[in-house]
Amino acid sequence: MNNSNRHVISILMENESGALSRVANLFSARGYNIESLTVAPTDDPTLSRLTLVTSGNEQVIEQIVKQLNKLIDVVKLIDLSETDSIERELMLIKTKALGEQRAEMMRLSEIFGGHILDVTDSTYTIELTGPGGKLDSFLRAVEKDAILEVVRSGATGIALGQKALHV
Amino acid sequence: MEPITGAEILVRCLKDEGVEYLFGYPGGSVLHIYDELYKQEDVKHILVRHEQGAVHAADGYSRASGKPGVVLVTSGPGVTNAVTGIATAYMDSIPLVVFTGQVPTALIGNDAFQEVDTVGITRPCVKHNFLVKDVRLLAETVKKAFYIAMTGRPGPVLVDLPKDITITKTEYHYPKKVKLRSYNPTVKGHAGQIRKAVDMILSAKRPMLYTGGGVILSDGSAELVELTQLLGYPITQTLMGLGAYPATDKQFIGMLGMHGTYEANMAMHECDTLIAIGARFDDRVTGKIDKFCPTARIVHVDIDPSSISKNVKVDIPIVGSVPNVLRAMINVIRDEKLKPDTEALTQWWRQIDEWRKMESLRYRPSTEVIKPQFVVEKLYQVTEGQAIITSDVGQHQMWAAQYYLFDRPRQWINSGGLGTMGFGLPAAMGAKFAFPDQDVACITGDGSIQMMLQELATMKQYNTPVKIINLNNGYLGMVRQWQEFFYQKRYSMTYFEALPNFVMLAEAYGHVGMKIERPGDVEGALREAFAMKDRTVFLDFVTDPSENVFPMIPAGGGQNEMLLAERDDMVSTHEEGMVLV
Numbered sequence: 001m002n003n004s005n006r007h008v009i010s011i012l013m014e015n016e017s018g019a020l021s022r023v024a025n026l027f028s029a030r031g032y033n034i035e036s037l038t039v040a041p042t043d044d045p046t047l048s049r050l051t052l053v054t055s056g057n058e059q060v061i062e063q064i065v066k067q068l069n070k071l072i073d074v075v076k077l078i079d080l081s082e083t084d085s086i087e088r089e090l091m092l093i094k095t096k097a098l099g100e101q102r103a104e105m106m107r108l109s110e111i112f113g114g115h116i117l118d119v120t121d122s123t124y125t126i127e128l129t130g131p132g133g134k135l136d137s138f139l140r141a142v143e144k145d146a147i148l149e150v151v152r153s154g155a156t157g158i159a160l161g162q163k164a165l166h167v
Numbered sequence: 168m169e170p171i172t173g174a175e176i177l178v179r180c181l182k183d184e185g186v187e188y189l190f191g192y193p194g195g196s197v198l199h200i201y202d203e204l205y206k207q208e209d210v211k212h213i214l215v216r217h218e219q220g221a222v223h224a225a226d227g228y229s230r231a232s233g234k235p236g237v238v239l240v241t242s243g244p245g246v247t248n249a250v251t252g253i254a255t256a257y258m259d260s261i262p263l264v265v266f267t268g269q270v271p272t273a274l275i276g277n278d279a280f281q282e283v284d285t286v287g288i289t290r291p292c293v294k295h296n297f298l299v300k301d302v303r304l305l306a307e308t309v310k311k312a313f314y315i316a317m318t319g320r321p322g323p324v325l326v327d328l329p330k331d332i333t334i335t336k337t338e339y340h341y342p343k344k345v346k347l348r349s350y351n352p353t354v355k356g357h358a359g360q361i362r363k364a365v366d367m368i369l370s371a372k373r374p375m376l377y378t379g380g381g382v383i384l385s386d387g388s389a390e391l392v393e394l395t396q397l398l399g400y401p402i403t404q405t406l407m408g409l410g411a412y413p414a415t416d417k418q419f420i421g422m423l424g425m426h427g428t429y430e431a432n433m434a435m436h437e438c439d440t441l442i443a444i445g446a447r448f449d450d451r452v453t454g455k456i457d458k459f460c461p462t463a464r465i466v467h468v469d470i471d472p473s474s475i476s477k478n479v480k481v482d483i484p485i486v487g488s489v490p491n492v493l494r495a496m497i498n499v500i501r502d503e504k505l506k507p508d509t510e511a512l513t514q515w516w517r518q519i520d521e522w523r524k525m526e527s528l529r530y531r532p533s534t535e536v537i538k539p540q541f542v543v544e545k546l547y548q549v550t551e552g553q554a555i556i557t558s559d560v561g562q563h564q565m566w567a568a569q570y571y572l573f574d575r576p577r578q579w580i581n582s583g584g585l586g587t588m589g590f591g592l593p594a595a596m597g598a599k600f601a602f603p604d605q606d607v608a609c610i611t612g613d614g615s616i617q618m619m620l621q622e623l624a625t626m627k628q629y630n631t632p633v634k635i636i637n638l639n640n641g642y643l644g645m646v647r648q649w650q651e652f653f654y655q656k657r658y659s660m661t662y663f664e665a666l667p668n669f670v671m672l673a674e675a676y677g678h679v680g681m682k683i684e685r686p687g688d689v690e691g692a693l694r695e696a697f698a699m700k701d702r703t704v705f706l707d708f709v710t711d712p713s714e715n716v717f718p719m720i721p722a723g724g725g726q727n728e729m730l731l732a733e734r735d736d737m738v739s740t741h742e743e744g745m746v747l748v
Contacts, residue, residue, distance in 0.1 A: 017298075018298070059476070062476065063477060066472050070472075072294070072295040072349060073349060
């Protein structure tokens with residue numbers, strides 16, 4: 001797709017059963033792609049916050065935003081890519097840690113600001129947060145054979161400054 | 168207040184909502200509700216013969232009256248049978264409230280008898296749906312369902328009712344109003360945008376009004392007529408928009424799109440300013456999208472923001488309800504005494520009149536064989552253009568749209584978006600419930616009519632006299648036409664080698680059947696049928712099997728690339744069109 005840009009869309013929706021499937025359904029029914037999707041209740045238990053990462057040209061993104069707004073359960077949404085915002089993702093990674101690898105892996109984790117959550121005589125389990133790109137870099141830096149398991153949460157994000165998405 | 172059961176609450180809600188007719192079919196999960204219906208007479212239940220018929224009937228009732236159509240079906244197969252009807256209403260934005268039975272809450276997810284995931288199955292084809300899990304929320308949910316169905320861009324809303332909810336008791340209170348923080352449709356158009364639009368509209372040299380079903384759904388016909396006549400501009404309407412502006416007025420230049428008139432499609436192609444009102448730039452209208460209105464600036468008025476710039480990028484979008492926005496436009500024009508460019512307009516009309524001379528709806532008359540177009544023309548004459556017409560889907564639908572001139576909104580009822588064969592007969596029944604004193608005719612074909620025949624029994628039971636105009640050519644005509652043009656006449660599975668004797672069939676259901684085989688008998692038969700005010704009459708017209716619908720824009724063609732009757736060789740000119748529908 002030409003001019004296809006990555007967009008992070010953050011949605012406040014009614015915390016009702018089926019609300020998530022309405023969003024997921026919309027994307028599959030209309031052929032939009034979802035790169036990642038995270039959802040959890042907010043401080044207000046009647047509301048869920050959903051963050052989804054998608055890509056498309058300007059027209060596609062405009063339609064996605066309109067179609068999402070049209071869902072009855074969607075209260076408000078913001079395209080974080082259109083504003084100053086930060087994006088964070090959590091990654092848990094289990095690596096081999098044998099011999100020289102042990103020091104190397106610990107050093108790498110430190111450089112990327114990670115925490116080692118669990119240690120065995122042959123593995124580390126590391127926690128890392130950051131923008132998706134940073135997590136990608138970490139994965140590139142680690143020797144491929146050393147990776148045993150990777151879990152990523154998908155991106156969440158928030159606008160910077162005084163702008164806030166609330167009811 | 169005395170606690171009452173969920174079933175009783177539901178029936179009370181329907182009464183308080185002013186529901187006159189409930190179209191439905193009983194079953195295990197809705198027995199409590201049917202027991203409550205039995206005890207009262209305010210809400211009249213219409214027992215159909217198939218759940219799809221119930222939804223189409225409610226849909227026809229709604230399209231004719233402007234009121235919401237209300238349906239009640241049982242769980243499982245009751246729901247799956249109703250889905251086609253719901254999807255039909257969804258595609259044409261028809262307000263329905265569909266109540267479905269569900270297995271008891273405790274059994275949901277256990278593959279219980281007659282269980283389906285109703286909310287899941289219907290999610291893509293409803294405006295919204297609810298599963299009621301607490302009887303205390305029932306009345307409020309019903310109110311929300313009617314509110315959502317009827318406001319904004321209307322549509323079907325489904326309420327799924329587990330059986331235990333209908334027997335559990337609580338106090339009844341029906342809210343007068345509901346508010347949803349997440350749903351607040353914009354009705355009033357943006358004043359600045361309206362002002363900009365008026366300037367653009369009045370600066371046009373070759374203007375064109377293109378209006379759709381939204382005008383009818385929003386009851387914006389009076390405003391549309393006023394604005395159009397104030398401007399003096401040509402107007403075309405979509406299949407769904409017919410009747411909003413009177414077809415017999417000289418400013419109306421016919422339907423546009425795949426089977427639109429030559430003048431409407433040429434004017435669309437050549438216009439410099441397009442004013443789209445309550446229309447959604449459907450592929451049957453636009454033809455090939457990059458050849459659509461190549462020289463036009465576009466104003467688009469629609470209540471649904473997602474309809475705007477979906478298929479075609481527009482210059483001035485206005486979100487709001489049609490009557491509201493048009494009234495505001497009229498006020499600006501009148502208050503400021505603004506005038507269109509009359510000189511340019513005169514020239515533009517001269518050009519349009521040239522196109523009109525093509526007489527693109529002309530067909531070759533016959534004294535030997537009945538031409539389907541001729542039947543529709545005669546129907547128009549015999550009913551003096553006053554009947555409510557429903558149609559099924561196919562060639563007959565296009566001929567109905569082309570040759571019956573609709574002068575008022577809600578007079579023309581058809582499945583435009585989903586194109587559901589079988590829609591016409593139950594929809595006609597629903598329209599007859601809404602207007603028992605008006606003539607209602609269902610224009611159908613031998614293919615479509617066989618998809619919902621069973622409703623003839625319902626029509627007998629409730630005495631809803633409808634005239635069924637069966638344009639019987641023995642073929643699935645529209646598919647046959649495409650096979651003739653684009654598949655070198657390989658008529659794959661489009662000929663019915665066996666058809667029922669429709670006259671005997673009508674009689675078997677207790678109605679009147681007539682078979683008409685000669686052109687000279689058409690008018691007499693129609694007059695005889697319409698004279699039988701209290702009878703449903705099945706008129707089986709044996710028509711020319713080789714007749715095609717013209718003009719036609721082949722898939723992949725631009726609006727100016729029409730095929731015209733007796734003038735064009737019917738071969739596919741667009742290879743890319745073969746992948747389109």
